[in-house]
């Protein structure tokens with residue numbers, strides 16, 4: 607059994623991924639500042655070794671590598687907030703970029719051979735003139751956090767060249783599903799669900815026509831595990847549904863799923879909202895037997911069922 611260490615493993619993607627690894631017979635160690643508070647997953651979390659701490663405390667991180675036999679590292683820590691990162695860009699460079707590069711160095715130093723880094727398809731492609739973004743397309747971020755992600759991607763690739771680190775760089779689209787956190791401003795679907803439950807207006811930047819690619823969290827986790835099992839290292843992979851849906855389309859689907867009335871307020875659009883961002887997912891499909899198993903309406907039904915009971 608391989609041992610997987612997940613940095614940021616009690617966050618949205620990390621909690622789901624930790625459970626998916628346990629269900630796929632890996633040993634899982636989660637390192638995070640915050641504890642997992644979800645009672646419905648307690649049985650699975652009893653099988654996970656949880657270490658609470660701050661990854662910026664490098665001495666503590668080194669201790670984990672010295673005292674555990676780690677085969678695979680998954681890195682999910684990101685302190686950027688995409689929409690506001692221009693206001694804090696220099697701080698982000700000092701904190702987030704340098705922190706990430708040092709973490710990669712520690713992983714290399716401890717001779718970890720398998721490293722999965724979560725980049726972000728939503729922020730790296732930007733205004734590149736493409737509608738179906740392919741991994742080979744230009745990256746042209748229009749938000750500063752995109753540049754931080756690309757710099758980290760490049761550093762990891764250089765570490766592969768220099769030190770033999772095997773990496774997977776994944777660029778997820780817009781994942782949604784259980785454990786997504788409204789307080790951390792995660793995703794339009796969570797924001798809409800939250801506003802329905804608290805009887806508030808739903809505020810949409812622009813006229814609702816912008817198109818994004820949404821992926822159900824289980825499909826994202828399944829993609830990661832398939833890439834690892836098939837040993838598809840040293841490549842960048844888009845992970846999305848390959849299907850575009852407008853915000854107005856999402857609102858219609860949510861009305862249909864929840865049977866609730868939604869009061870929408872349209873606000874002026876923001877510069878960072880490129881009109882269309884859909885992912886070309888042919889690469890991962892050609893290299894693994896992964897495919898989307900949960901279509902958007904079904905995913906919204908499952909997520910709503912979970913959300914309204916929280």
Ligand SMILES: NC(=O)c1ccc[n+]([C@@H]2O[C@H](COP(=O)([O-])OP(=O)(O)OC[C@H]3O[C@@H](n4cnc5c(N)ncnc54)[C@H](O)[C@@H]3O)[C@@H](O)[C@H]2O)c1
Nearest residue numbers: 614616617618619620638639640660661682684724726778
């Ligand atoms: N959620 C999305 O829509 C999305 C889309 C594309 C890419 N991504 C990328 O995937 C990764 C994970 O995203 P997420 O949505 O799960 O984020 P999240 O905020 O839910 O989880 C991040 C976790 O990291 C932990 N953390 C932060 N700083 C830490 C530190 N110094 N030490 C220890 N733990 C720390 C937090 O407590 C949190 O549990 C990020 O890199 C993000 O950029 C996310």
